[in-house]
Amino acid sequence: MAVYTEVPDDEMAAFVASYGIGELLSVKGIAEGVSNSNFLLHTSKAFYILTLYEERVDIADLPFFIGLMEHLAARGLICPQPVKALNGSAVGRLAGRPAAIVTFLDGLSVRRPNVTHCAELGRGLALLHQAGADFPMERANSLSVPDWRPLAERAGAAADTVSPGLANRIMAEIETHERSWPQDLPRGVIHADLFPNNVFFIKDRLSGLIDFYFACTDAFAYDLAICLNSWCFEADASFNLTKGQAMLAGYESVRRLEEAEVAALPALCRGSALRFLLTRLVDWLNVPPGAFVKPLDPLEYDRKLAFHQRVSDSREYGLRR
Numbered sequence: 001m002a003v004y005t006e007v008p009d010d011e012m013a014a015f016v017a018s019y020g021i022g023e024l025l026s027v028k029g030i031a032e033g034v035s036n037s038n039f040l041l042h043t044s045k046a047f048y049i050l051t052l053y054e055e056r057v058d059i060a061d062l063p064f065f066i067g068l069m070e071h072l073a074a075r076g077l078i079c080p081q082p083v084k085a086l087n088g089s090a091v092g093r094l095a096g097r098p099a100a101i102v103t104f105l106d107g108l109s110v111r112r113p114n115v116t117h118c119a120e121l122g123r124g125l126a127l128l129h130q131a132g133a134d135f136p137m138e139r140a141n142s143l144s145v146p147d148w149r150p151l152a153e154r155a156g157a158a159a160d161t162v163s164p165g166l167a168n169r170i171m172a173e174i175e176t177h178e179r180s181w182p183q184d185l186p187r188g189v190i191h192a193d194l195f196p197n198n199v200f201f202i203k204d205r206l207s208g209l210i211d212f213y214f215a216c217t218d219a220f221a222y223d224l225a226i227c228l229n230s231w232c233f234e235a236d237a238s239f240n241l242t243k244g245q246a247m248l249a250g251y252e253s254v255r256r257l258e259e260a261e262v263a264a265l266p267a268l269c270r271g272s273a274l275r276f277l278l279t280r281l282v283d284w285l286n287v288p289p290g291a292f293v294k295p296l297d298p299l300e301y302d303r304k305l306a307f308h309q310r311v312s313d314s315r316e317y318g319l320r321r
């Protein structure tokens with residue numbers, strides 16, 4: 001759940017009035033998400049999502065995120081549309097934070113994705129990669145290999161209070177990736193956080209994608225690795241090969257992976273597990289006092305990482321070649 005910033009009623013009313021989106025009927029803090037503060041707005045015209053961008057979002061990146069959502073929607077992808085205020089701006093300020101209002105998407109996210117969901121997601125991910133191909137802006141991934149060591153240092157020895165030996169395990173893993181991270185893979189716009197909570201379905205059909213605030217320019221196959229991690233493991237940390245097969249086949253029904261991407265998949269899965277282990281660990285150790293947020297379990301990704309460390313061939317994720 002995430003509401004880090006409380007907004008006084010009069011400021012909220014004045015902010016919404018500056019958009020000309022009707023009379024404000026109700027505002028509810030949203031209990032999902034961990035990165036930003038989100039509110040569901042109900043006005044006399046429609047429902048909207050109000051986001052206050054918190055610490056992890058760099059204001060300088062907002063034009064990329066806003067421009068990307070507009071670009072993808074113009075190419076037929078269903079994603080939130082930034083609403084412009086009466087002064088023409090898509091980003092304003094509220095309660096001391098940058099803030100934006102986007103359209104509300106119908107659909108439900110699934111807590112336990114099944115094989116059909118994984119296939120739909122694979123296809124949707126490839127369509128996102130295609131739709132972003134001619135997006136003119138670039139944004140470096142701010143949570144890639146060079147950023148992992150500073151995160152580990154931020155957690156420091158306290159990592160061992162979460163699991164004995166974790167600090168050393170993390171450092172050894174970082175050193176591996178610093179030496180041998182796959183280079184020169186096909187790249188473009190990736191979502192970089194397409195977990196089940198950021199994907200909506202209506203009757204098992206993918207109906208929309210949200211939360212583009214980690215989107216960046218990076219390897220397409222890294223995005224796939226993030227999705228294999230977040231969609232295809234069971235609660236006991238076992239990898240579900242059938243789900244992996246469905247996701248990869250769904251992806252390749254739109255965009256065939258190149259041989260270099262196939263070869264790189266084990267390293268990318270391993271690296272993306274480490275990335276989420278690290279951000280979750282730092283968040284776990286640094287919950288802001290008074291925040292309405294439930295930090296996510298870092299050790300889920302420690303267990304996934306242990307699985308990837310034993311993988312040597314992409315067929316173990318369900319690739320059939």
Ligand SMILES: Nc1ncnc2c1ncn2[C@@H]1O[C@H](COP(=O)(O)OP(=O)(O)O)[C@@H](O)[C@H]1O
Nearest residue numbers: 030032033034035036049080103104105210211
């Ligand atoms: N455009 C949208 N339409 C409908 N619901 C949304 C939309 N954007 C966010 N939500 C809801 O708000 C929750 C948190 O949003 P999210 O973008 O994941 O937050 P965070 O930025 O913290 O990751 C989502 O899980 C979803 O329930």
Ligand SMILES: N[C@@H](CCOP(=O)(O)O)C(=O)O
Nearest residue numbers: 033034035193195276280296
């Ligand atoms: N998906 C990440 C957390 C990022 O959360 P979101 O609220 O921005 O989707 C994780 O699971 O660690």
